[in-house]
Amino acid sequence: MKRFILLHVCFLAAAFCISAPVKPASAELEGLIKVDGSSTVYPITEAVAEEFQIPHPKVKITVGISGTGGGFKKFGRGEVDISDASRPIKPKEAELCKENKIEYIELPVAFDGLAVMVNPKNTWCDSLTVEELKKIWEPEAEGKIMKWSQIRPEWPDKEIRLFGPGVDSGTFDYFTEAICGKSGASRGDFTPSEDDNVLVQGIATDEGALGYFGVAYYDANQDKLKLLGIDDGNPSNGNGPIKPTLETVLNDTYKPLARPIFIYANKEAAAKRPEVAEFIRYYMINSAPLVKEVGYIPLPERAYFLAYDRFKRGITGSVFGGEDSKGKTVEQLLSKEEH
Amino acid sequence: MVTETKEPPLQHTCPHGKKPGRRWNNIIFQAVAITALVATVSVLILLLVDISIDGIPRLNWTFLSHYPSRKPEMAGILSALVGSGCLVFLTGLIAFPIGVGAAIYLEEYAGNNWFSKIIEVNIANLAGVPSIIYGLLGLEVFVRIMHMDRSLLAGACTLALLVLPMIIIASREAMRTVPVSIREASFAVGATRWETIRYHVLPLAFPGILTGTILALSRAIGEAAPLIPIGALTYVAFLPDSPLAPFTALPIQIFNWISRPQKGFADNAAAGSIVLLVVLLLMNAGAIWLRNRYQKKLH
Numbered sequence: 001m002k003r004f005i006l007l008h009v010c011f012l013a014a015a016f017c018i019s020a021p022v023k024p025a026s027a028e029l030e031g032l033i034k035v036d037g038s039s040t041v042y043p044i045t046e047a048v049a050e051e052f053q054i055p056h057p058k059v060k061i062t063v064g065i066s067g068t069g070g071g072f073k074k075f076g077r078g079e080v081d082i083s084d085a086s087r088p089i090k091p092k093e094a095e096l097c098k099e100n101k102i103e104y105i106e107l108p109v110a111f112d113g114l115a116v117m118v119n120p121k122n123t124w125c126d127s128l129t130v131e132e133l134k135k136i137w138e139p140e141a142e143g144k145i146m147k148w149s150q151i152r153p154e155w156p157d158k159e160i161r162l163f164g165p166g167v168d169s170g171t172f173d174y175f176t177e178a179i180c181g182k183s184g185a186s187r188g189d190f191t192p193s194e195d196d197n198v199l200v201q202g203i204a205t206d207e208g209a210l211g212y213f214g215v216a217y218y219d220a221n222q223d224k225l226k227l228l229g230i231d232d233g234n235p236s237n238g239n240g241p242i243k244p245t246l247e248t249v250l251n252d253t254y255k256p257l258a259r260p261i262f263i264y265a266n267k268e269a270a271a272k273r274p275e276v277a278e279f280i281r282y283y284m285i286n287s288a289p290l291v292k293e294v295g296y297i298p299l300p301e302r303a304y305f306l307a308y309d310r311f312k313r314g315i316t317g318s319v320f321g322g323e324d325s326k327g328k329t330v331e332q333l334l335s336k337e338e339h
Numbered sequence: 340m341v342t343e344t345k346e347p348p349l350q351h352t353c354p355h356g357k358k359p360g361r362r363w364n365n366i367i368f369q370a371v372a373i374t375a376l377v378a379t380v381s382v383l384i385l386l387l388v389d390i391s392i393d394g395i396p397r398l399n400w401t402f403l404s405h406y407p408s409r410k411p412e413m414a415g416i417l418s419a420l421v422g423s424g425c426l427v428f429l430t431g432l433i434a435f436p437i438g439v440g441a442a443i444y445l446e447e448y449a450g451n452n453w454f455s456k457i458i459e460v461n462i463a464n465l466a467g468v469p470s471i472i473y474g475l476l477g478l479e480v481f482v483r484i485m486h487m488d489r490s491l492l493a494g495a496c497t498l499a500l501l502v503l504p505m506i507i508i509a510s511r512e513a514m515r516t517v518p519v520s521i522r523e524a525s526f527a528v529g530a531t532r533w534e535t536i537r538y539h540v541l542p543l544a545f546p547g548i549l550t551g552t553i554l555a556l557s558r559a560i561g562e563a564a565p566l567i568p569i570g571a572l573t574y575v576a577f578l579p580d581s582p583l584a585p586f587t588a589l590p591i592q593i594f595n596w597i598s599r600p601q602k603g604f605a606d607n608a609a610a611g612s613i614v615l616l617v618v619l620l621l622m623n624a625g626a627i628w629l630r631n632r633y634q635k636k637l638h
Contacts (some may be wrong), residue, residue, distance in 0.1 A: 032585070036572075038548070046574045047409040053576055062585045063574035065595065074570075079489075195598045197605075220600035294409055295600065 013045030030058035032276040037064075038170050040214055041261050043294040044109055045084055048283050051290065059275045060317075068170035070092075072264075078102055081269040081276050085262045086112065088168030088321035093203020103267040103316040107280070107307045108330055109287055111243030111297040113215040114175055114257040118223040121207045123153045124148065127229035127241030130179060130256065136162070136210065138180045141186035148208065162190035163202045163211030169194065175212055178256040200224060212257075215244050216295030230257055249297045252329055260299070260320065260330050267316055284308035299330055306334035392611030400472070406576035407592065411603025416611050418431055418575045419592035422491070423618070425579055426588055427560050428497035430502065435552055437499070438506030439511030442548075446514045447536055466504035473501045474565035482569060492582040497565050502555040509551020513544040546630040553626035557619050563590035589615045 035045050042065050049061040066074065068085045075083035076096030088106070089097075097104055116133065118125055125148070128136075132151050135141060148155040165171040167184070172192075177183040193199050196217045203209040204224035218227055229241025238253030248254035263283065269275045284307055288298040299307075319325060319333045405415025441462075449455035476499030487493035517540050525535040541548075561570075566588055573595045575587040589611060596608035 034585070036570075042573065043409060043599070046407070049574060050406075050408055050576065060577045060585075061574070062568060062572045064572040066570075196600065197598060200600075217600040220602065290409070 002056065028058055029056050029275045029278055031060070031273055033061045033082065033276055033279055034080040035061065035082040035084060035263075036066050036074050036080045037087040038068040038261070039065045040068075040112060040170060041084035041109065041263065043216075044261075044287060044291055044296060045082075045263065045283075047290040047294050048279075048287055051286060052279055052282050053211055056275070056278070058281070061279070064279055067168050068173075069168060072096070075104070075264060076087070076100060077104060077268065078266070081266050081273075082280075083264040085264055087174050087259070088262065088325075089264060089318050090321070094318065094321075097214045104264045104310070104318075105267055105270070105311050105316055106318045106320060107263050107265060107282065107284065107311060108260040108299060108303060108320070108334070109263055109307075110261050110289050110291040110299060111249045111258055112261050113249045113254055114171065114178075114212050114259070115215040115218040115244055116228045116230060116257070117203055117218060118213045118228060119203055119205075119207050119209050120224065120226045122209075122226060125210075125228065127231060129162075129231040129233055131177045131233065133230070134181075136160070137164075137176070137186055139185055139187055142189050159208045160210055161202075161208050162187075163199045163209060164190050165196065165213055166192045166194040171212075171214060174259050175257070178259075181211060187332070200219040214295075215297075218244075219295050230254065232256055250300065258297075261296070262320070265311065267314060271314070280311055281308065284311065303330045303334060306331060309329065310334060390609040390612045392609075393606045394611075394613045397606050397610035398613060402474065402607075403614070407574055407587075411599075411601055411607055414596075414604070414607055416589065416592055416596045416614060418578060418588050418619075419589045419611070420614065422571075422575070422586040423589040423615075424561055425491055425582075426494050426498065426586065427556050429491060429582060430498040430559050431552065431556050433495055434499035434502050434506055434555070438503050438552070439510050439548060441503075442507045442510030442514060443536060443541075446511050447532065447540065462504050462507055463489070465532055466508060469564075470501055470562055471564040473497055474568035477565060478568045478570075482504055488583065489572070490583040491579050491586045494566055494569050494571060494586060494588070495582070498559040498562065501562065501565055502559050503563050505555035505558070506548075506552050506585065508556065510544070510548045513547025513551065514540055516547065517543045546633040550630045553622055553629070557622040557626075560588075560618060560622070561590060561615065563588070563594055566591060589618070 001041075035049070042063060045063050049063055053061065063084075064071075064080075068087055070084060071080070071083040071091040072089060073096070076093060076098055076099075083104075089104070116128065128151075135151060136145055145151070146159060147157055149157045149162050151160075164175070164186070167186075172186070173183045176186045180186060191199075191202055196213045199211050199213050200217055200221045203211045204221070204286065218225055227243055229243045231241040232255045234255070237255050238248070238251075242248050242254050244254045244258065246275045249258040252258075263280075265276070265280050270280060284304050288301070289302065291298040319336050325333055344568050401413075402415045402421070404417055405413060406418050407416075408414040445458065447456060449458075474497060477493060477500065481487045481496045482489060483491040485493075487496070521539050521543070522535055525539050526532075530538070570585075571591045572585055572587050573591060575585060593608045593611040593615065596604040596611065599605075
């Protein structure tokens with residue numbers, strides 16, 4: 001008993017004695033880089049961090065998943081250096097950054113296509129138009145559009161069951177904005193899940209199912225799902241229904257469900273701490289093959305170059321968030337200041 | 340074991356003679372009880388078989404000694420395993436003295452008044468609070484107000500709050516089993532209250548306190564919900580070097596792998612679950628071993 005108490009006191013003392021960090025003589029980079037945010041961007045940041053730590057073993061990188069919104073909250077309070085985001089920053093989040101005097105640099109890192117899928121046993125539906133998608137998903141459809149025959153009369157009189165990401169995800173924000181015109185505008189009577197594997201299971205086991213999520217999850221489950229083509233009714237960017245592939249996302253014809261995804265860097269952290277600046281440089285230069293490896297679509301080479309150039313020149317603010325960003329390519333947006 | 344229960348010869352002792360339905364009632368009740376047991380155990384076995392099929396091929400030294408990776412076959416749980424270990428160790432260091440202290444006060448010092456009754460009711464209530472609430476409390480109090488940042492220490496303090504009610508309740512139960520006559524004998528030879536507690540009550544209650552503490556800690560190690568708001572991270576490729584270091588934990592790592600699209604990560608999640616189960620089993624076995632060891636010494 002006595003020994004136990006003594007031991008306990010010793011452990012307590014040992015545990016709370018934090019040894020002072022020892023500085024090495026060399027100019028090797030070291031430090032702690034904190035990244036948090038979207039679960040969509042997470043695999044890319046994880047891959048870059050993993051590679052970055054090979055030449056820079058003394059730099060510690062942590063990556064968390066709090067969702068795009070949660071990540072911006074921490075970023076806006078200055079708790080993290082880099083925020084992973086699957087959509088551009090919202091005015092409210094930009095406001096929080098301003099309040100805490102945090103300047104940010106917006107860097108697109110990849111494209112994510114949102115795939116719209118049905119069950120493989122669904123023989124009637126191969127594609128949908130944006131209008132039809134809107135008819136299915138808009139808030140007014142709740143409790144009304146319940147059967148496939150209500151979308152196209154020649155389709156069977158079967159019940160349609162909907163699956164989608166949870167309302168806190170950037171994917172939900174993006175889809176609702178692209179299809180229904182307003183971020184967050186969606187019917188409520190669908191099966192939501194923050195875990196996309198649950199959505200895969202749902203669509204794979206229900207003949208009347210329709211759902212959407214990131215194309216990486218379709219790639220890993222191609223045998224269980226049927227991918228639909230999407231027709232935006234605008235022949236100038238590709239005629240008829242188009243499926244999300246590397247080509248259609250890159251040549252800007254898979255519209256409107258291809259989106260760029262981002263990291264947001266704290267300008268001050270990058271300016272003051274060489275390890276943060278080096279990590280972002282490494283991210284912009286090396287991410288293309290890593291992006292592909294984890295299931296996303298890399299940006300055109302020039303876009304990475306332009307983005308890194310913006311970072312080097314310390315250009316803050318968002319060019320992707322505003323109303324006038326619609327219909328422009330990543331390169332056009334990134335080179336905005338040059339005109 | 341249950342199937343072999345012998346029917347007691349009730350018919351002979353019963354003064355009112357045989358009632359035809361009673362024998363059947365007995366059989367039916369036994370069948371219901373067996374069904375309940377089979378249902379519970381088969382769910383457990385199903386789960387174990389399921390994770391074993393997916394997870395056992397992944398269980399090797401690489402898995403235990405590697406950091407997380409984008410390649411499922413290269414990914415390991417080293418940082419999560421060490422993180423969970425440190426977390427539970429710190430949680431124990433914080434919760435054990437406070438919990439036992441509170442239990443001693445409530446059991447030995449506090450009178451039977453309204454104040455101690457309110458405390459008792461509150462402790463019982465706290466044991467039932469959903470763990471995510473502790474996480475939110477920890478985020479505000481430890482991470483933000485006390486500036487512990489998203490560190491091991493903040494996580495351990497939060498988990499300590501979570502297990503405190505359990506430790507207090509278990510410790511009180513253990514002290515209550517010490518016969519009053521021993522306390523009275525101690526007082527009778529002139530010992531003070533502290534001496535009585537120190538030399539008689541605590542040594543006798545110690546095995547029970549220890550078991551209760553370890554069982555409470557083994558609940559803490561499986562918790563993910565309170566750690567998510569605190570900021571347990573998903574990708575950590577280094578080991579914590581101080582209580583203020585950022586960390587990840589086994590349940591968080593498993594949760595992350597299970598939500599990835601590739602099948603390889605699902606297998607990793609299963610393997611991670613097996614590791615977590617083994618850790619839990621070891622802790623519980625440790626509790627039993629310690630209890631037996633101390634009990635032998637004292638009697």
